[in-house]
Amino acid sequence: MADVDNDGQGRGSLQWIVALVVVTGLSAGAGTLASFHMLATVDRLVDSRKEVVETPVISAFNPSDRLRKIAPVTTNLAAPPDSWIRMEASIVTDKLNDEESHALTAKVGEDIVAYLRTLTPNQIEGARGLQYLREDLNERAVTRSGGKVRELIIETLVVQ
Template identity: 45%
Template sequence: MADAQKKKGGGSIGALALATLVAVGTGGALGVYLLSSVEKAVDQKVRDEQAKPVAVLTYAGDLTLRSVGSVVTNLAEPPESWVRVESSVVFKAGTVQNPDATLAEIRADLLAYLRTLSMAQIEGASGLQHLREDLNERVALRTKGSVRELIVESLVVQ
């Protein structure tokens, strides 16, 4: 009787060993498959990166970006509305003799200009575009062309 129990236990060990071998084989095959698919995806991404056209930079070289800071004032129409503009200027390094004084002049000029605007003038995408163009023109006049662009970082009207 003891031999019968021994033989019965040996079969379960064999089944367990077989299940282990199947699991190891399946795991190994899945690992090889996933590895090859990841390599293919990486190769495809590298090929796509190389095929992309080189982006042309708008600003390159020795250009400097300086923050003008926040300008907060009320609008001309309606009088209870306020506008806050945060902006920066881009200029070639060394063209502006005293950048801090120039930024203060630009800030004062922006303040004076924004006080003359009404809400309708800066409403919508075209209003924002006109505002950017007007501010860039005023900055170019103020600095005699040494500032390349005024970048409007944020505009809040309330």
């Protein structure tokens, strides 16, 4: 009887080992297939990004345009009398010589001061107020320069 029990345990152990080898093989195969699928997906993503990166970047400005810094402007607002505003801005211009650019930035700076003195803090409050201020100053700069200014860029704006 003892021989039969040993024989039964031997077959049971062998079956477990065979089952373990089969499950291990299936797992390895599934892992290999999953990795090939993942590599193919990554390759497709990389190829699609290469197409996006290879498109040239189109700028809104000409290569001959120059960025000119305007002297910081500090002035009081129209109302209330104790409110102040400080603004730093730059303008994008055509290629100008140094004399013309200094004169133009001074004119635009004076025009900014004159315009800011007519405002109240409520008029430039929030995103919409800032957008209106930017558009108004941009329009005034283009008009004042005779079209030599492409755009006015507000860098900093502090209202106190």
